[in-house]
Amino acid sequence: MTSESSTLADRAALRAASPSRTTRGLLVCGALAGPVFVVTVAAQAFTRDGYDLRRHPISLLTLGTLGWIQMSAFIGAGLLSAAYAVGLRRALRPGPAGAWVPPLVGVFGLGLIVGGGFRPDPALGFPPGAPAGNADPMSWHGIVHAVAPPLAFTALVLACFVVVRRAVVLRQPCWAAYSAATGMVALALVAWPGQEGLSVRLALAVTLAFAWTTTLALRLLSGDRVASSGPRRV
Template identity: 40%
Template structure:
């Protein structure tokens, strides 16, 4: 796949473009950091058994809901910034789709499961609520958009960064496939946590790279 030279920023001043790209750097640490702090401190939550989505339940569920909304907005801002410095449109559009899916994840709460919050029966939910279904659907569409963004945005970067983007997308697919299969094994759950970190790291490093390439 050929790479395309970066185009200069167009509609926004460089300072505004850099601010938008900075949102792509901040989104990952906010999402992962907030999720890990909750995962290590909230009673009944186990990083080897539960995805971050179930943190939206319980008395402190508003923290994860806010986490989804804020990181969704930051991702949308990053997509706007990337659109200003890259010639292709599909990459930013797909990344924006992932941002919208994060907003939806905050609106449509995942169902309690496997002992979280405390008092929830062990194992998967006996029935899936309408909002739990929408959460899963929006998440699946958003993850597909994120993987597509890795490939589309990477096609406009240097060969090394293009391969890094593709590998990040493939690793995320592998991590998501483990939990999407219904497996609740610690390997699958931790693999998905790792995939999330990989994806956010890709967005942060790509945003930082593009910040350095904006016109001074």
């Protein structure tokens, strides 16, 4: 089959697909993960005693007597994202992005779960009474936490770029541009040199990334799907 015929077949399959009830439920998990996480963080950012988003990373909200709230947000969003990864596999395979996006989103979900289960060390004056600087040396659970969320975030950024190719194959220029912009801006916010404003940049990057996962889920729920047959994979 020629490349052009293959692309046309992808588009026809995409329009004809209709997800099962199970697949829809798993995609709904993906649509909910972002709002659950972002709303929980926002509520705490304005109410937790001593917390200042301008100085304190989101992860520090897992500490203190109310730390269980943010731990639950990490783990809950991670479980929802893991379920979402299964839904993406059912919705996208075989077809553009079907080979790589589900496992990348699965890694994202796993990273959130680990980030919630292993808390960082008290630092930067939070919770109140904590040292003014960073923990030195870091505890073993602080090291695990320091690794897991960045790994999760990297996986999600890669998923954004994989979906760009899917959108190009399916001639969806606006969706391709949005996915590319999300990946590039989120990566730039995190990689920008200098510590000043880092916690705010991290929060913005997380919000952008979750907005993208929610948008992708809603697109798939509304009809942007690949059916159970199709020759192309990325």
